[in-house]
Amino acid sequence: MELSTVQLVTILISAYAAFLSTAVFAWNIYNARSERGKIRIHASYGYLVGGGGSSDVQLIFEFTNVGKKPVQFTNFGGVFYKRYVRDGKWAFVITTRGIPLKLEPGDRHFEYFDNTRIVDERVKDIMAYDSLGNKYRLSRKLLKRLKSEVKSL
Known part of the structure; x- marks a missing residue:
């Protein structure tokens, strides 16, 4: 053919x-x-200076929208290692007054905690969630560094 x-x-x-x-x-x-919104999480220990704040060490989380679109930041929490799970409670939510909020591209949001026990040896991951259910993790390297620093406090 x-x-x-x-x-x-x-x-x-x-x-x-x-x-x-x-x-x-x-x-x-x-x-x-x-082109969607994306939250980057950074965490460190520090002191708040001025404003009549506590002189104790604070755990500081910084959430930055590094994407090109706004993102609705709805939740913040973490997951425990399986060996520490009791009664089926493997996740936790960290409640704050500033969340939920809308982060425009380039916007930052800070959360300060007096309780440095949020990060201890039981915590496997720390994550932020947006309104679409997307998870944004704190890097494992940074979480490992925070765990080692909390022991020295």
């Missing part, structure tokens, strides 16, 4: 169109994922 020139051109055009539409579809998926 031989193809005429018209049929061959038709097949080449349809193959090119199929390839191009697949590439555009993949590009749109990539852009949709990269």
Whole structure:
């Protein structure tokens, strides 16, 4: 079976169109994922100076929207290692007055805690959640450093 020139051109055009539409579809998926809001968590120990605050060491969490879209920051908490789980309670929520809140791109939000026991050897992960249910984890390296620092306090 031989193809005429018209049929061959038709097949080449349809193959090119199929390839191009697949590439555009993949590009749109990539852009949709990269342009959303994203929360980066940083934590450290420090002191609050001025304002009549406590002179004790504080655990300070910084939440930054490093994405290109606003994000609704709804929840903040963590997960325990399985060996410390009792009565099925494997997760915890840290309640604060400042959460939930909307973080615009580039916005930062700080939370200060007198209780440095939030980070101890039982904690496996510390996470923030947005209104879509996405999880944003504190880096394991930083969590490990915080755990070692809390022992020296």
